Amino acid sequence: MRWRWQVRTDGADEGCVTFVLHEEDHTLGNSLRYMIMKSQDVEFCGYSITHPSESKINFRIQTREGIPASEPLRNGLNNLTEVCKHVLQTFEARMKAFKEKEELMA
Numbered sequence: 001m002r003w004r005w006q007v008r009t010d011g012a013d014e015g016c017v018t019f020v021l022h023e024e025d026h027t028l029g030n031s032l033r034y035m036i037m038k039s040q041d042v043e044f045c046g047y048s049i050t051h052p053s054e055s056k057i058n059f060r061i062q063t064r065e066g067i068p069a070s071e072p073l074r075n076g077l078n079n080l081t082e083v084c085k086h087v088l089q090t091f092e093a094r095m096k097a098f099k100e101k102e103e104l105m106a
Helices: 026-037 070-105
Strands: 005-009 016-022 042-049 056-063
Touching: 026 042, 026 056, 026 070, 056 070
Parallel strands: none
Antiparallel strands: 005 016, 016 056, 042 056
């Protein structure tokens, strides 16, 4: 999956960055914020939707000790992808087991 995003920085500080994620909404925003805030390197992480008619979010990350904000973003996206894969695999396994049980009972 490719993410479409652009970066807005405040000055030259790579540890305090606003990423603009296009074609996204609260579904990704809230989940990604949660995953990123689990990192001890992150001082602040939040997002806002500019307007309900626009499908983009402004995603702000502020890190500690000069760590580039792109690192927690990348890690958060990777971690969220792994969680989603796990949920999908668990769901598919349970559905398969359920269908097999139903076939045995029929």
